[in-house]
Amino acid sequence: MKRFFDLLLSLAAAVVLALPVLVVALLVRMTSSGPALYWSDRVGRNNRIFRMPKFRSMRVGTPAVATHLLVDANAHLTPIGSFLRKSSLDELPQLWSILVGDMSFVGPRPALFNQHDLIELRTQLGVHALVPGLTGWAQINGRDELPIPDKVKLDVEYLQRQSLWFDIRILWLTFVKVIRRDGITH
Structure with a gap:
């Protein structure tokens, strides 16, 4: 059911967002x-690496690390x-990852390939078995501001509570957060 929901919603979103995607590109x-898209190596379900597209918001040559680890992230924008980033328009190309099944609309955000502490903790607690999401329970409860243990605790809570209705609630709360620009630092 979740995969069917993802396919249906991503196809509808691709049609509705085709013009904005072209304009942003x-x-x-x-x-x-440089290119319009940045393809990032991310950790997917069962710790399989996949390539996730985003609109490029950083200059070519920026180190492939989590943004909060850059000395001056603003200098790389x-x-x-x-x-x-503030409008979350950089995330639109991830519709492709949802269409091909590497991602879902809702799940834990896919870790960067080099976020070993996050990957290890998620693996220990079974979160690695989930398909990563465009948004998730941790995203709407603190996004990048959360320490890794807190983020994983929320990922585990999602693992235990997951359902279509919970996903719909998370999608709605994500929409509200994006409109308000809550939890976005760069």
């Missing part, structure tokens, strides 16, 4: 050198990078 290309 053109804006990224016009305001900085493209001219429209901050806007893309």
Whole structure:
């Protein structure tokens, strides 16, 4: 049922968002050198690595680490990078990852391939068995501001409570947070 929901919603979103996706891609290309998309190596279900696309909000050559680990993240942003991140428009290409089954709309956010502490803790607690999501319980309860143990505790809570209705609730709360720009630091 979850996969059917993801396919149906991602196909509908792809149709509705086709023009905005094209506009954002053109804006990224016009305001900085390099490709419109950045393909990030991420950890998926059962710790399998997959390539996740995002609109590029950082300059070409920025280290592949979590943004909060950069000494001055703002120095690496493209001219429209901050806007893309605050509006969450940089996440739109992840519809592709949902369509091909690497991601779901709701689940734990996929870790970067080099976030070993996060990956290890999720594996110990069984969270690695979930398909990662565009948004998740931890995302709406603190996003990047959460320490890893707290984030994983929320991921475990999602693992235990997961249902279609809980996913719908998380999607709604995500929409509200994006509109309010809550929990976005860059």
